[in-house]
Amino acid sequence: MSSSGPSADSSHKVTNVNSSGDGPVSIGTTGDNTTIHMGDKRPPTRVPWLTASAWLVMTVTIGFLTFAVAQWPGGPRTQYVWFYVLTALAVLISGAAALYPRIRTDQPRDTAEQAGVTRQRRIVRTVLVATAALCLGGGALAWVDVDRTGEVAVELSITGRQPVGEKGGIVMVAMERPTPGDVRDKLRLTLAIRDEDQNAPTCVGKVTATITAVTPGVTPHTSEVPARSTVDFDLGGRVGAVEFAVAVRPETGCSMRLAQARGTLHDG
C-alpha cells in the first residue's frame, strides 16, 4: 500500500524516488513526497512474545513451587488439592504453549491458507498461555489460603503413668504454644487408647475416657469418649499452650495405654 501526502503539490516534477526499510513498514520519498509503505514482508507466523510468555509462566510456576515447598505450611494433604491441581495444570499448559508448533509443515499449503492456520494457532497458544497464567494465579492463591487459614498438624505430648490399670488413671496431653503463623480458632484432638498387651483379650471395646480441658477458656470443658475418638475443641481465641487431662477407665482386669494423640489446628 502506498500513499502520497495529502498536501503534495501535483505540479512538481518527480525527480527522485527512493525508499528504505525491509520490515512491515518502509519509509521513502518520491520526488518531494514522502511515501510510507505498509506491508507484511516477514512471515506472519513469528510472534515471539507468545513463546516468551509461555516460558515466563512456566519459570514463574517452577519458582513458586520451589518457594511453596521451602515454606510448606504442613497439615493434612487434602487441603492442598487445589494447589496441586492448579500448579500442575500451570506447568503442563505453559509447557504445551511453549512447545506448540507455530506452523504446520506436514503438507504444503498456499500462502493464504497458511496464514489462516497460523492465525488459528496463534489464538490457541494465546489461550494456553492465558490459561496457564490463570492456573498459576489460582494455585498461588490456594497455597496462600492454606498458609493463612488451613489446617496445621501440631505435636502433642503424652505424659503420666501408663499403662492404666483397672482402677483407672489420668494421662496428660499437651500442645505447646504454636508459632504465630499457625494460630487457629480450634484444635481437633484425636486419641487412640489400646490394649497394653496386644496378645491379651482385647478391652478396647470396653474402655471409655473423659477428656477435660485443663486450660481455661477451651470448650467443651469435658468430653466423654470411647477408645478411638476425635473431639473438636474451640480454643476461645487462645494463642498459647493448651493442656488436657484424659481420665482412662478400663474394665476389670484390663490394662490400657493412651498410645496416640494427634492434634490439628484449624479455623473450620
Next chain:
Amino acid sequence: MGGARRPLSITHTWVAVAALAGAFLAGCSSKPPSLFDEGKIEVGSKNDQPGTSYSPHAGEYTGFDVTVAREVLGRVGVKSPDFDGVLSKNRARALHEGDVELVAATYSITAQRMKPQSEGGDGIDFVGPYVSTRQGILVRTADAELYRSHDDLNSRLVCVWEGTTSAEELARPAYSKVRTVVMTDAHECVTALLKKKVDAVSTDQLILYGFTEADASLTVPPGLTFGPFNDYGIAMAKGHRDDCRKLQQALMEYVQSNDWDRDFEDNLSRVPKADRNEARPTDDDIESLSCRDSPGIAKVD
C-alpha cells in the same frame, strides 16, 4: 487360500479378545467362593476340654463350643459340619493352611489375632463373642480352702498350656511370685494336677468348670480371677467377609434366643448363675468384635 483364511483369523481374534474380556470382567466381579457353598465344612475344635470342646470317642465332639458352631452353621445352611481336633498353638496355622475352615475351640479374641498378617497380626476374622469368661484356677477339691486370694498362689506351681492368653496373663509382673509351668495341652495340665505334680491349673473359668463336671475331685475357687474377660469367637482366616457377616448375623439370632441358655446349661451346668449372666454377650459386643481388623469401640452417650 490366504484370502479365505483372513476372515477366519479375524473371527478367531475377536473370539479370543471377547473371551479374554469376559474372563477379565468375570475375574473383576467374582468373589471368593463361599465356605458354605457345598453344605459341608471342616471345623477345628479341642478334644480334651470337657464342657467346652471335647472328643469322648474318635470322630465325636461335644461341648459348648461345638454346640454353638453347629447351631450357627445350621442357621446358614450347613447342617452337618465335620469336627477335627486342633491344639491351641496350632489354631491359626490350621486355618491359614486350610486344614480346617473354621475353629471353634475356646479361641480368645485379641487385637493381635484380629490384625491382618500384612500388619504383623495373625490374620484371623472372628465371629463372636459367643461367650465370655475370666481366667481362674482349678485346684484339687481337698485343697480348695487354701485358695481364697491371689496371694495364696505365691510360690505355688501353676500349670498353663501353650498358645493361650492365660500363660501371658500369669507372666505379668503382678504375678511374679507365682511359679508357672507350661505344658502342651489341657489334658497334660489336669493330669499333672491330679497326680499332685502341680498345685493348680490356670485358664479360663468356663474351661475349668468343664473339668469339674468331668471330675468331682476338682474345684474352681469362685472369685479368684485374673485379667479381663476373655471373649471367645469362631475363627476363620481373613478373606471371607461375606461368610463372616452371615455367621455374625446367625450368632446374634442364636445368642438372643433361649437356645443359648439351653445349650449353656446342657454343657456347663456347674457354672454359677452370676458367672453365666456375665458370660452371655450382647449384640453390641458381637458387633464390636466380629469380622474386623481391629476391635470396635464402646458406645458413649
